[in-house]
Each structure stands twice: as structure tokens, then as C-alpha cells.
């Protein structure tokens with residue numbers, strides 16, 4: 392990544408931390424991904440060669456930019472889903488020079504409508520307690536060999552426990568928790 396892009400991402404992240412510290416309402420905080428987690432996620436996109444990347448939880452586009460840069464490296468694209476469009480989102484994507492397919496939808500409904508096996512990498516970063524209610528679609532939409540990544544599994548274990556138990560109960564899944572940022576669960580979906 393070149394220096395101007397590194398500087399833009401550092402600026403967005405610092406601005407988000409500053410914004411969130413002054414915002415008492417959790418639902419109005421940007422809650423951007425930690426930079427180390429974002430870097431790992433982006434590298435997974437490249438390693439997997441994930442051309443069809445879906446992100447659940449766009450916020451103002453911080454993690455989306457990381458994912459879109461990586462997807463572009465492997466000739467892919469990102470669809471990012473959120474129930475609302477956050478101030479500054481389109482401007483941030485424009486500044487980063489990335490093109491992303493934005494969907495203003497409830498994620499459970501979006502995933503339920505996707506064809507089976509149509510996604511190479513799915514990243515969940517939304518309201519964690521809702522994930523289990525989206526089952527089986529988060530796994531169904533992944534192609535064999537695809538990857539499911541879930542943030543906050545160490546910071547909010549009880550909120551993701553039901554969902555991770557569903558994943559663990561599927562014999563096709565091989566999962567690992569990476570102690571980066573707030574804890575990233577990474578699952579490989581086998582055949």
C-alpha cells in the first residue's frame with residue numbers, strides 16, 4: 392500500500408476513534424475495525440483470492456476500503472451491506488479511489504436472497520446478537536473453500552457464542568480465533 396493510502400486510512404481511523412469517544416450513543420458510533428485486524432482481513436482476501444467479498448456492516452467505510460483494495464488486487468469486488476448510509480461514506484470511498492457495491496438492506500434478508508456458494512469471503516461486523524438468526528445463510532452463501540470472518544469474538548464472546556456454536560456444529564467448518572484487535576474468528580468452509 393502506498394504512503395498516501397496509508398495516511399488516508401490512518402486519518403480515517405484516528406478520526407473515528409475521536410468521534411466515538413465523544414458519542415454516548417453506541418448506535419451513532421462508527422466502531423471502525425482495528426487497523427491490525429483490517430490488515431489481516433485484507434491479506435486473507437488476497438491469500439484466498441477472494442473475488443466475491445461481502446461485508447456486513449459498512450459504517451463510514453473504513454474496513455470497506457481495506458477490503459476493496461485487497462479485492463482489487465485479485466480482480467474482485469466488495470459488496471458492503473448496512474441498514475443505513477453513514478455520513479462521509481461515499482466521500483471516503485472516493486478519496487480512497489475504490490469502487491464498492493453498497494446495499495442499504497437488513498443483512499439477514501440480504502444473505503437469505505444470495506445464491507448458495509456465491510461468496511468467496513464473508514465478513515460479519517454488525518449487531519453480533521443477530522448473527523445466529525441469519526443461520527444457515529452465512530455458511531450457505533460461501534463457496535467450498537470460502538472464508539467466514541467474524542470480528543469481536545474476544546471482546547464480546549457471549550454475544551457471538553450462539554453463532555459460533557452453529558458454525559462449530561457444521562462438520563464442513565474449520566475455525567480458528569486470531570487474537571488480533573477485538574478477536575477475529577476465521578472459518579474455512581470445506582466441501
Ligand SMILES: C[S@@+](CC[C@H](N)C(=O)[O-])C[C@H]1O[C@@H](n2cnc3c(N)ncnc32)[C@H](O)[C@@H]1O
Nearest residue numbers: 422423424448450453454473474497498517518
Ligand atoms: C461495527 S459497525 C461496522 C464498522 C465497519 N465494518 C468498519 O470497520 O468501519 C456496525 C455496522 O453494522 C450496521 N448494522 C447493524 N445491524 C445490521 C443489520 N442487521 N444489517 C445490516 N447492517 C447492520 C450498523 O448500521 C453499523 O454501521
